[in-house]
Amino acid sequence: MGVQESYPIDVEAIRADFPILDRQVGGNVESPGESDDDDQPLYYLDNAATSQTPEPVIETISDYYRNYNANVHRGIHQLSQEASVAYEEAHDTVADFIGADGREEIVFTKNTTESENLVAYAWGLAELGPGDSVVLSEMEHHASLVTWQQIAKRTGAEVRYIRITDDGYLDMDHAAELIDDSTKMVSVVHISNTMGAVNPVSDLADMAHDHDALMFVDGAQSAPTHPVDVQDIDADFFAFSGHKMCGPTGIGVLYGKEHLLESMQPYLYGGEMIRSVTYEDATWEDLPWKFEAGTPSISQGIALAAAIEYLEDIGMASIRDHEELLAEYAYDRLSEFDDVTIYGPPGDDRGGLVAFNVDGVHAHDLSSICNDHGVAIRAGDHCTQPLHDKLGVPASARGSFYIYNTREEIDALVDAVADARDLFA
Numbered sequence: 001m002g003v004q005e006s007y008p009i010d011v012e013a014i015r016a017d018f019p020i021l022d023r024q025v026g027g028n029v030e031s032p033g034e035s036d037d038d039d040q041p042l043y044y045l046d047n048a049a050t051s052q053t054p055e056p057v058i059e060t061i062s063d064y065y066r067n068y069n070a071n072v073h074r075g076i077h078q079l080s081q082e083a084s085v086a087y088e089e090a091h092d093t094v095a096d097f098i099g100a101d102g103r104e105e106i107v108f109t110k111n112t113t114e115s116e117n118l119v120a121y122a123w124g125l126a127e128l129g130p131g132d133s134v135v136l137s138e139m140e141h142h143a144s145l146v147t148w149q150q151i152a153k154r155t156g157a158e159v160r161y162i163r164i165t166d167d168g169y170l171d172m173d174h175a176a177e178l179i180d181d182s183t184k185m186v187s188v189v190h191i192s193n194t195m196g197a198v199n200p201v202s203d204l205a206d207m208a209h210d211h212d213a214l215m216f217v218d219g220a221q222s223a224p225t226h227p228v229d230v231q232d233i234d235a236d237f238f239a240f241s242g243h244k245m246c247g248p249t250g251i252g253v254l255y256g257k258e259h260l261l262e263s264m265q266p267y268l269y270g271g272e273m274i275r276s277v278t279y280e281d282a283t284w285e286d287l288p289w290k291f292e293a294g295t296p297s298i299s300q301g302i303a304l305a306a307a308i309e310y311l312e313d314i315g316m317a318s319i320r321d322h323e324e325l326l327a328e329y330a331y332d333r334l335s336e337f338d339d340v341t342i343y344g345p346p347g348d349d350r351g352g353l354v355a356f357n358v359d360g361v362h363a364h365d366l367s368s369i370c371n372d373h374g375v376a377i378r379a380g381d382h383c384t385q386p387l388h389d390k391l392g393v394p395a396s397a398r399g400s401f402y403i404y405n406t407r408e409e410i411d412a413l414v415d416a417v418a419d420a421r422d423l424f425a
């Protein structure tokens with residue numbers, strides 16, 4: 001049977017777009033990209049960390065450097081104009097993708113982490129003070145958790161954490177207790193990169209707005225895998241990274257409501273973000289350029305737009321269905337082992353990843369045995385160390401799935417887990 005058997009998307013056709021999936025792997029890391037004769041197929045299940053790149057995106061990057069590489073905004077020569085048009089239009093593509101009103105609301109950053117820092121520094125340092133609270137959840141990524149923690153320390157604000165229920169969901173009663181009139185910002189992850197929980201961010205936005213607080217949604221795991229409409233959510237800010245959604249590294253997005261971005265001071269100063277400068281002072285460019293100081297990630301921004309077009313051609317709702325199907329399959333297969341603990345909500349109610357541990361086997365050993373099988377998974381705390389402390393484990397193994405993954409690849413993961421159990425039992 002072909003790999004596309006009963007999938008919501010044409011996995012076989014999609015796989016053919018990703019040259020790296022033809023790679024063989026076998027442990028020789030001295031010569032990146034090269035394979036040996038005795039190597040075996042690659043089963044790439046580390047997509048929550050970084051996804052792979054399809055031909056149209058590789059081609060977009062290559063076309064840029066071959067044909068119109070130039071700095072943007074400044075030049076009146078043809079190459080600069082071509083680069084500027086493509087780079088600016090990439091903002092429009094991103095705006096359409098998440099339902100923003102226009103490019104004014106789309107700031108290109110380096111990644112989700114920088115988008116979080118931008119808001120924390122530009123908005124948080126100016127707006128927070130003693131007596132104020134910032135409400136996060138116990139399942140926040142360090143990109144949000146550490147950033148708000150540090151800004152709170154500097155401003156005297158308090159950080160509160162919404163609890164997680166025993167079955168891996170956010171405790172919304174606790175959220176309602178924590179979010180009060182002292183709250184100025186609620187910042188919660190849309191899909192947890194450890195629990196796989198899909199959080200009710202729209203309900204949290206309502207709670208925040210009832211208390212005149214703002215809502216920041218960390219969309220690093222949701223923008224690549226789910227249809228997202230920032231206006232439906234009523235998010236004030238929404239952040240994600242290109243490299244988790246078929247785009248290149250070095251490009252991320254901060255969506256912000258226009259009136260909020262308008263009211264904020266810049267985060268980085270320098271060229272490209274100013275309107276006029278004297279020896280005494282400066283004024284700022286229009287949005288979004290006010291927040292894009294210096295030469296931006298031009299080819300990466302243009303390639304992110306190509307990645308979005310690629311995903312939209314497949315269809316975001318179908319991608320979500322595919323993610324859910326694989327997550328449930330992985331959950332069910334791993335649940336066959338009575339010594340495997342899976343973190344987060346049940347298999348039929350989660351995003352496309354499964355973090356787990358096997359009794360008596362350290363996650364790093366597990367990941368290493370998986371690597372021997374050609375299976376690429378993640379081991380560690382996945383940048384959610386306090387959450388792992390709460391779960392009572394130092395680390396977990398995580399398989400995470402994307403548009404090109406199949407049930408057979410999850411079977412390869414399960415075989416590797418069985419091997420690890422045999423070895424360590």
Ligand code: PMP
Binds near residue numbers: 143191241
């Ligand atoms: N938030 C979540 C939920 C993530 O999964 C990640 C990446 N693991 C980040 C934030 C940070 O993304 P980046 O490293 O691209 O800044």
